[in-house]
Amino acid sequence: MGSTEGLAEWVRRAASGETSAFSELYRRTRPLVARLMAGFAPLDSDEVEDVIQETFVRAFRALPRLKEAGAFEAWLLSIARNRARTRLERKASLRRLEDDISDPEPETVPALPEALQLERDIEVVRQLISELPDGEEKRTVQLFYIEGELSAREIAEQLGVGKSAVTMRLERFRGRIKRELLRRVLAGRWE
Amino acid sequence: MRHLDDEALSALARREPEAVKYFREHLATACEACEGFLATHSGPDVLDGQVDAVLLALAPPRTDAPLDEVGFARVRRELRKPHLDTRRWGLIAGAVAAGLLAIIVVPRLRQGGSGVELGPASQESGVKGQVGRIALELAVVAKGSDGALRRLDPDTLVDSDDVLLLRYHATEAGTALLFQRRADEEPQLLGTFELEAGTHDLRGPQGLSGVSLEGESGPLTLWLAASPAGLEPSPDEVKRVLVGEGERWEQGTLAVTRFDVRVRSGQNPR
CATH class of the missing domain: 2.60.40.1930 (Macroglobulin (MG2) domain)
Structure with missing residues (x-):
């Protein structure tokens, strides 16, 4: 998180048309997007590459309209998640080809809390993980988020469960974290 | 009891005081329905990205990765294609393409x-x-x-x-x-x-x-x-x-x- 301001500076430079800033943004943030994609077990490696590419194409196209340079990382990850979900829903025939989950409009992305707040959020999440009852969900969350090495597919293999079971566990846990962060946002960050 | 749905999420995105007040209290305790909805729906704003940023920051930091040149070349190629977006973007994409020539194989x-x-x-x-x-x-x-x-x-x-x-x-x-x-x-x-x-x-x-x-x-x-x-x-x-x-x-x-x-x-x- 300490590199947030450094990233924002590259965002500003890219938005002003500085060529090298785009490759630097890509270099810095691609691993994060790829790691996010590693949680979508039903996507194969080619689909993951396609989603990563689509994410950056969308983000770079819209970058000059991004009002808050400091929100780039969260905005990029939001786009990536939307692209992955759209891909999965189309794959499962739940979504028509022309239908698309819309990404957050760059003009309306608000300023995000400072790094200190994010550090607090991380501590809250660590606490929530430690409070999870011992079991498969906790093990899955630890392997994917705390150890951060294995993909959801690899975790499924290691735990001897289906790919979608791992993705569902991660999504369920993530829903809990999202509720907690939303509550915190509602409790003060917008007021 | 109200739970989160598309309408409520839109209201929260618009910072409607009543919705903010209600869900601030409602979400203070675990709610399976709301958590399930949040897990499968985007927003409000870039909350999804914030959540993922926090979660991905839990793992030990990784060493600085080199540029994935082939991946960036794919992005650059897509950016070169005509797009309905602004004329300004076209100039930037062109600049990216030109700059990449110096570093991409x-x-x-x-x-x-x-x-x-x-x-x-x-x-x-x-x-x-x-x-x-x-x-x-x-x-x-x-x-x-x-x-x-x-x-x-x-x-x-x-x-x-x-x-x-x-x-x-x-x-x-x-x-x-x-x-x-x-x-x-x-x-x-x-x-x-x-x-x-x-x-x-x-x-x-x-x-x-x-x-x-x-x-x-x-x-x-x-x-x-x-x-x-x-x-x-x-x-x-x-x-x-x-x-x-x-x-x-x-x-x-x-x-x-x-x-x-x-x-x-x-x-x-x-």
């Missing part, structure tokens, strides 16, 4: 009477040729005798004890022929490879394929020539195309990327 490509699409750089320079069905890009990494890997730019000086590893991006599956040429000699076929769509290391049946430079010195050219499965030309036909003697490729199915290095012999100091 863009194969130096040649075109002649063959009419063969020789890869992305010919598009950048405005040369029009028949468009092959496979678009092919190539990145080359040198593996030194100490096992260290380093990315190569075209025309880089390499050592004779290096091994060159090739990574390609192909838009379609197909078959590729790998040729090398020393100085002014004839191109020499090194092998035939099955290509998969996407980004992959060049692999033969025995595994990862490397080009040994042992015993080489001076300029060396590598070509990877790809065609869709079932449309493979013979090695001799491809060879003629590589040296500019081929006849016009009526089907326009061959894509060729070229990479040049200069090899210094092992006796010379680095």
Whole structure:
């Protein structure tokens, strides 16, 4: 998180048309997007590459309209998640080809809390993980988020469960974290 | 009791006081319905990205990764395509493309009477040729005798004890022929490879394929020539195309990327 301001500076430079800033943004943030994609077990490696590419194409196209340079990382990850979900829903025939989950409009992305707040959020999440009852969900969350090495597919293999079971566990846990962060946002960050 | 739904999420995104007040209290305790909804729906704002940023920050920090050049080349290529967005973006995308030439292993490509699409750089320079069905890009990494890997730019000086590893991006599956040429000699076929769509290391049946430079010195050219499965030309036909003697490729199915290095012999100091 300490590199947030450094990233924002590259965002500003890219938005002003500085060529090298785009490759630097890509270099810095691609691993994060790829790691996010590693949680979508039903996507194969080619689909993951396609989603990563689509994410950056969308983000770079819209970058000059991004009002808050400091929100780039969260905005990029939001786009990536939307692209992955759209891909999965189309794959499962739940979504028509022309239908698309819309990404957050760059003009309306608000300023995000400072790094200190994010550090607090991380501590809250660590606490929530430690409070999870011992079991498969906790093990899955630890392997994917705390150890951060294995993909959801690899975790499924290691735990001897289906790919979608791992993705569902991660999504369920993530829903809990999202509720907690939303509550915190509602409790003060917008007021 | 109200739970989160599309309408409530929109109200929260608009910061409607009543919705904010209600859900601030409601979400203070675990709610399976709301958590399930949040897990499968985007927003409000970039909350999803914030959540993912926090979660991904839990893992130990990783070492600084080098630029994934092939991946960035794909992004750059997409950005070059016409898009309904602003004229301003077009200028920026162009700047990205131009800047990337300095760092990406863009194969130096040649075109002649063959009419063969020789890869992305010919598009950048405005040369029009028949468009092959496979678009092919190539990145080359040198593996030194100490096992260290380093990315190569075209025309880089390499050592004779290096091994060159090739990574390609192909838009379609197909078959590729790998040729090398020393100085002014004839191109020499090194092998035939099955290509998969996407980004992959060049692999033969025995595994990862490397080009040994042992015993080489001076300029060396590598070509990877790809065609869709079932449309493979013979090695001799491809060879003629590589040296500019081929006849016009009526089907326009061959894509060729070229990479040049200069090899210094092992006796010379680095």
